Amino acid sequence: MSVLRCGCILQLLLLLLGHSLGAPRSFSVDYKNDCFRKDGESFRYISGSIHYSRIPRVYWKDRLLKMYMAGLNAIQTYIPWNYHEVSPGQYIFTGDRDVEYFLKLAHDIGLLVILRPGPYVCGEWDMGGLPAWLLNKKDIVLRSSDPDYIAAVDKWMGKLLPMMKPYLYQNGGPIITVQVENEYGSYFACDYNYLRHLTKLFRSYLGKEVVLFTTDGASVGYLKCGTIQDLYATVDFGPGGNVSAAFAAQRHAEPHGPLVNS
Numbered sequence: 001m002s003v004l005r006c007g008c009i010l011q012l013l014l015l016l017l018g019h020s021l022g023a024p025r026s027f028s029v030d031y032k033n034d035c036f037r038k039d040g041e042s043f044r045y046i047s048g049s050i051h052y053s054r055i056p057r058v059y060w061k062d063r064l065l066k067m068y069m070a071g072l073n074a075i076q077t078y079i080p081w082n083y084h085e086v087s088p089g090q091y092i093f094t095g096d097r098d099v100e101y102f103l104k105l106a107h108d109i110g111l112l113v114i115l116r117p118g119p120y121v122c123g124e125w126d127m128g129g130l131p132a133w134l135l136n137k138k139d140i141v142l143r144s145s146d147p148d149y150i151a152a153v154d155k156w157m158g159k160l161l162p163m164m165k166p167y168l169y170q171n172g173g174p175i176i177t178v179q180v181e182n183e184y185g186s187y188f189a190c191d192y193n194y195l196r197h198l199t200k201l202f203r204s205y206l207g208k209e210v211v212l213f214t215t216d217g218a219s220v221g222y223l224k225c226g227t228i229q230d231l232y233a234t235v236d237f238g239p240g241g242n243v244s245a246a247f248a249a250q251r252h253a254e255p256h257g258p259l260v261n262s
């Protein structure tokens, strides 16, 4: 009897504890219902881009608050590699380059984060964020399986991604999805081994839970070289674009799951 009662109390305690800690945080693609799923609920984000690398740190909070007040529930931000690894192995993550602080601010304000760490980000930024020192090797083929390029990418991501991991939504942070490369389908190389390598690299540091995705121009031609298994394919288009045609292109690569204009 007393053993039973003890068991009941223990069970009650565990229940209460479980309740106060909440269900585990989750974020995933729901292929059955064509939506994202956050903590089990269907979820839609409306995001805006903000490049911390173009804004002095003292204004970050102000800008993020304004985005929140404008009705956004998520932000997207690029991480320009050459802004942080200024020369091989020399990293700067302080002051205006303190991306962790930027993520904390977004989190505190209540904004989710869509992280776009490249390694190539385009972003109307010098060399799309690729460090100029990569060109010290004269015949390097950027954004490909070129061994020297891959070695540099591995080193950089080995530094950056472990830093980002605690900020994943599953780990209590604001990052719901992570983009791999950027509009790779627009690049001449069309190197699937490169995309495969990046996928493995991102998974090895961030885990198998996180939603990894790609973004490409909204036509089947771009999606051809930009998409690969295990990376959720999305498209991008501006306000003048034909929405039906753009999403039809995304459906070509991704027959199920949420429609996303990145």
Ligand SMILES: *[C@@H]1O[C@H](CO)[C@@H](O)[C@H](O)[C@H]1NC(C)=O
Residues within 6 Å of the ligand: 242, 243, 244, 245, 248
């Ligand atoms: C937009 O694309 C759809 C599907 O391809 C097409 O049927 C429609 O005519 C297009 N609309 C305009 C305004 O071009």
